[in-house]
Amino acid sequence: MIKAGIMGATGYAGAEVLRICASHPEFEVAVITSDSEAGQQIADIYPAFHGVYDNLVLEPHATDSLLSCDVVFMGVPHKAGMLHAPRLVEAGVTCIDLSADFRFAHAADYEAAYHVQHAAPELLERATFGQPETNRAALDELAARHAAGEAVIVGCAGCYVTASILAATPALAAGFVNPNAPIIVDAISGITGAGRKPSARTHYCSGDESLEAYGLPLHRHQPEIALSYGRTLSDAHTPVAGDASVRPAPAHVIFTPHLAPLKRGILATVYLPLAKDAEINDASLHRAYEKAYAKSNLVTALPQGVWPKTGAVAGTARAHVNASLNPNERMIVAMAAIDNLGKGAAGQAVQCANIVFGLAEDAGLGGVACAS
Known part of the structure; x- marks a missing residue:
């Protein structure tokens, strides 16, 4: 199993990653974080997780528990992900960022759109834009780098x-x-x-x-x-x-x-x-x-x-x-x-992680909507 962490697991996108991973064949969620709700069980916040994640307790974002994960899904707002990514990457953890912090190849483009200085511009060269259908070749290159032992970053496309x-x-x-x-x-x-x-x-x-x-x-x-x-x-x-x-x-x-x-x-x-x-x-x-x-x-x-x-x-x-x-x-x-929250956030994040880890692109994502 691939040990996964979820930063911002109480947000809608983070909780959706958690829901998808509950039936994923390879990703096993070991660490979830929330600064505002640390110490609480996720099932007490989202009752749907009773019987699924009964013993999963939220930790602060800065917890060292994340450093032992193989992959961390960062479901935190923009500006937060780029503050935590450096220590995760340094520890060898691959980051799948659902925010905007690593979507742009050039820091100047990010700063112009979000009106804030990028805190980790040196990591942008490790990052790839996460939209699999239109950027698959670049994600495959990222997967090769990951297979060679590099901790990499995916900046998932916005919804x-x-x-x-x-x-x-x-x-x-x-x-x-x-x-x-x-x-x-x-x-x-x-x-x-x-x-x-x-x-x-x-x-x-x-x-x-x-x-x-x-x-x-x-x-x-x-x-x-x-x-x-x-x-x-x-x-x-x-x-x-x-x-x-x-x-x-x-x-x-x-x-x-x-x-x-x-x-x-x-x-x-x-x-x-x-x-x-x-x-x-x-x-x-x-x-x-x-x-x-x-x-x-x-x-x-x-x-x-x-x-x-x-x-x-x-x-x-x-x-x-x-x-x-x-x-x-x-x-x-x-x-x-x-x-x-699916293809626009959590589902696409898992799809990108599947590619990076050499899994079937749609692993854990085969569900269809209720007939409508």
Whole structure:
């Protein structure tokens, strides 16, 4: 068994990692942490864990118990992960970070998006962006380094970012999209995406029966989406695709997030202007999506005319995608539905850890949503 720790196990994402690991064939959770609830049993906070984790007691984040783990899932807010990662890596522990601290290859990009100085920029070269369907080659390289004995870091993609990437990447990679035109991303999230700590916005009386946009004019996930789209566009429109020495320019992205009265789920709708020379129809567009995800165990390109919905992926690490062509406006409308705590956070973190440890990518992640 692979000894796992979970930092921030009482947060929604951390608790979801714990739930997934309860039925994982290889990851055995030995250490869980929470500074605010240290000393309590996790089953007293989440009754679902009675009979599963009855004797698992929360320790402070700084506990030395984490140093004996093979892998630590860091479900703590941004700014916290980069403070704890150095001592974990030094002890030989691989880190799977669910926050934003290791998503960017360059500290300057992180600092511009989050308005805080990166506390461990020297570790960024050990880190790889954790979005398996679109960054698999880099994760495989990370797995090789791990197999050679190196403690490595995965900076898992954000929930909005994951849905936005999965919706748009097949069209971007096929060269169908104008690289110079703005791409519009409208995304709707369930309230668990705001974290466990309550606020005026997430209070039941504020969130129920209401839908609102927030984080305008420049949400902090926008740069992550723009950089990812920019890399894919660069590969699609330059003669030498994937040249690591070239740092692609970010795409032009207008991103508007919305909060919906759902517990969990994200639906992203992406409007992609066609390239001037793109001659496609719905059938060829759909073939591009089917081809892009043909080998994926967790992402499904739905049949033509069937549109993603959050209920069909709730509680899972799965994603549903589809796209349609608006020929009059020369625009592709692409959609993705994910569970923000599943494929958008904990499920994707476990998927990345599976790859790094040489396991089946979907180990422990085979569940499907309740029929809907």
